[in-house]
Amino acid sequence: MKGPKRSLDVSKIVNAVMELLDEEPAAAPTLRGVAARLGVRPNTLYTYVPDRVALEGVVVEHLLELAGPAALAGGTPWRERITGYALRLRAELLSRPGVVPFFFSGPMNGPNAVMVGEGLLAAFTEGGLRPDDAARAAYAVIVHVLGSAALAAADLPGPGTSEAETLEARRTALAAGPPLTAATAATAAAWNSPEQAEWGINRLIDGCVRSLR
Amino acid sequence: MKGPKRSLDVSKIVNAVMELLDEEPAAAPTLRGVAARLGVRPNTLYTYVPDRVALEGVVVEHLLELAGPAALAGGTPWRERITGYALRLRAELLSRPGVVPFFFSGPMNGPNAVMVGEGLLAAFTEGGLRPDDAARAAYAVIVHVLGSAALAAADLPGPGTSEAETLEARRTALAAGPPLTAATAATAAAWNSPEQAEWGINRLIDGCVRSLR
DNA sequence: ATAAACTCTGTACGACGTACATTATACGCC
């Protein structure tokens, strides 16, 4: 290559994004913020990435990998592989709520997304689903995990509010609602808990398996 | 009340948002855009709504109603009520992709959200689920619908690109992937189709029902 | 040695959400 040496590369940029998220997990990282942290002008990033959406795309790829897609390939029972990856990914996202919107800003077609898809396909195939159903099931799992994370992130307590008190606030609000809502207020108030997410994914997998008979 | 007459009200604002979405369904409506359409300065909207997130919240409420939550209450078989509302809501969102992020920008606790929850609870209860499971199932359905809509919106063809050609592009890209992905490329390429969404929701409900035995 | 290719900077633009002071309007009260 001709010109001057590059001072950065995409992985350095991703690292900067992750550092920003470590410091302020709920704040959505911005192009300018990333550039500032790297000691560089905002438009310098355009050398490495065509636009903001693409930057978010590489961050998404990094997070998909952080959740350990390799563990999807085999070793443990197929069902645990699916729920395991799903819940790990969800946890990674919720510990950095600022990154959640990135998953909805463009198509997910990077190599890690493909790898996750292949791993889910393998697991569901091992579970006895026919190929087409396995494909549908794999997508449904992704939908569920990302939907769950996004809704939970939208409901996160702001700074200066404890998790326990928002939960209690939700519970009393629901208890004042219509009959069925009131009757299940305690359960419904914890709708964004990991346990609830796990329940949902398990029911989804149950339904996919049931389609066998 | 004392001061001058109000020139607007919240419903007029919501109407303006919907008009903006009619004209440019993929563009996220902005405070300034809404104000301009109403012939008013941007900060005038602060008389009616505390901030942008709250504005988005009332739009969300309006869309939840547009999908016809009353039909959740009864009349048809319980299962159809659930899938019907879910798919109607999904369709409303996808015909206005610009509004999808609004569903993830704050808690969903308006009256229509409560009404939808109650309707889902009623349907699942009629389906035989115990109250707590019905609550979990209701939330899982919401997660799935919104997740599906958000992922589909993120993958929508840009202007000047037909749906058929993006589908074909996805198919060939997947066909070049790892073995299981390649084998199911045709199915997986249509992952954001309404049929696929329906399949996912039906599997989820199947799984919830199965938890009975 | 020179030209071409490439990186980064400097500067700028328009859009966004929102804050604050100011002006105009209408009701309640004496």
Add this chain to the structure above:
DNA sequence: GGCGTATAATGTACGTCGTACAGAGTTTAT
């Protein structure tokens, strides 16, 4: 029935965002 006061809308402004474009500086190929 005029007047004070609460309220609505405006005017103006600030800081942040993504991104465009021209220019300066650096490296390699010839």
